[in-house]
Amino acid sequence: MAIVEANPDLGAQIVADAKEYVLYSWSVQDQIDPIAVAGAEGRHFWDYDGKRYLDFASQLVNVSIGHQHPKIIQAIKDQADQLCTIGPPMANESRSRLGRMLAEVTPGDLSVSFFTNGGAEANENAVKLARMVTGRSKIIARYRSYHGATNGAVTLTGDPRRWAVEPGMPGVVRMFDPYTYRCPAGHPDPCPVCTGAPHLEEILEYEGAHTVAAVILETVTGTNGIIPPPDGYLQAIREVCNRHGILLILDEVMAGFGRTGRWFACEHWDVVPDILTVAKGINSGYVPIGAMIARGEIVDQVRSRFFPGGLTYAGHPLACASAIASIEAFQEERVVENAAAVGGHLGESLHGLAERHPSIGDVRGLGCFWGVELVKNRETREMLVPYNASGEAAAPVARLAKAALEQGLYLMTHWNVIMVVPPLTITREEVDAGIAILDEALAITDEYVS
Known part of the structure; x- marks a missing residue:
């Protein structure tokens, strides 16, 4: 695995230059704080501090075969x-x-x-x-x-x-x-x-x-x-x-x-x-x-x-x-076949999370394409984060995503939905590792349940 030697100073400079010289898509520019990515392989990428992240988002749901094939x-x-x-x-x-x-x-x-x-x-x-x-x-x-x-x-x-x-x-x-x-x-x-x-x-x-x-x-x-x-x-x-x-x-x-x-x-x-x-x-x-x-x-x-x-x-x-x-x-x-087989395990694992976490209102998906919808109340189905919310209203899911990232799990979220969309080459063991981190992070959104 070609992990480059840790170089925090270079990572910090890359982020500083990005903030000053790059206009970022779909972002409030004053709030961006990107990860400086030093390398990637398979289902993981890592930063200049040497910290590894399991990519449960396939970046923008596009790195289907994994990194650096x-x-x-x-x-x-x-x-x-x-x-x-x-x-x-x-x-x-x-x-x-x-x-x-x-x-x-x-x-x-x-x-x-x-x-x-x-x-x-x-x-x-x-x-x-x-x-x-x-x-x-x-x-x-x-x-x-x-x-x-x-x-x-x-x-x-x-x-x-x-x-x-x-x-x-x-x-x-x-x-x-x-x-x-x-x-x-x-x-x-x-x-x-x-x-x-x-x-x-x-x-x-x-x-x-x-x-x-x-x-x-x-x-x-x-x-x-x-x-x-x-x-x-x-x-x-x-x-x-x-x-x-x-x-x-x-x-x-x-x-x-x-x-x-x-x-x-x-x-x-x-x-x-x-x-x-x-x-x-x-x-x-x-x-x-x-x-x-x-x-x-x-x-x-x-x-x-x-x-x-x-x-x-x-x-x-x-x-x-x-x-x-x-x-x-x-x-x-047989990447498509793996997506179907491991995706079935992924779906079962997400439904298992729903049994343990009252902030999960719905789990739905196919293959390696899953959404976990978060609610304040399962009976009323009130959204944990309102439609098109930002700022403080979006804080519950933002806190969850940050907690998962700190534990090495990269997630994509959109309002009140966690998108669980890893590379199609993911293994059952990597699914289990990601689910374990998500399980822990969901304790944050459970705090908001009424």
Whole structure:
């Protein structure tokens, strides 16, 4: 394990320079206090003091294969020796080969990829393609979605991160999420929101189905709670889209490439979208890359037309080579199968925590993609941290995360939800180590239970 020699002075200088010279994303700049990371391997990273952290967040739910995988590193080196960069108008081996591999691993007849630098661009281009194909303008997105930070993608995003750029991209219409724990319809039986079709059909009545190009949704809601849809929901949305000639775009930037214990989350419900967007787990973030992957039948409708999209570094050879190596490693090392098996143990362990800690209101997830929702009261389901809270209102979960970090466990939290999303290569022993730290930290949130 290549742990560098401790150098606290260098770590302190790196943090000082970061605070002065770097503008940090989604942060109050005066409050940032980043960890100066000296190195990483597998499921751990460490700082310049030599302290190791178990990465229960996969950084931003993207380091799916773990840190510093030798096969991916070697592929980047080999590609750099052969061809460091070439423009998108050219053809090169790694880009073409990756396109073929994606057609092979994705479900159904998804077969043509448009490469991007990340997930936000993939979603923007998916909307662009849907509007071209249908000749319609409106896009239906959900309130608890997150689709990226670029102007169009953040407009598609339903959570408050879109507020700062509104009015944003025109033509976006909202619908509710199938969040059974906090159903906006009160979850009657049958529920119009959580069964999918009735709620969407009502929106189409108001908006005019003939004006709607696509429905875009995260197959499993990610940042905003890790919310798997109820059985039947995706199938119902797919059927409504088919009935009205509306394209279905599934955003699997976070949920794709094994995160849920299947190659793609939509495979849990046997639903194939018209367009699938991916990034993050495609190569675990080793080099920036994303893709919009469309059904061949969809792309055939625009092959004779000019497609207005693309950026200089899209489909970069180094990125494509790293993605090829990652997919091969997933297959050779049975990473998806490990995510399913160890993910089952992870889920059982989290449910065990719920039995011991009254601040846990709900545990939900698939594979290595779990959310632990914290409440003040299980009966009323009052959120421990209110929606979109910050400052003192968000202190309970912030205290938990800090306590876990001090014990060497790196967590991602969002309002009142702990996201438990370790690399898919994690072992049962590492799960147990992380759960033990989380178990201890949850005593902090239990203090707030009424």
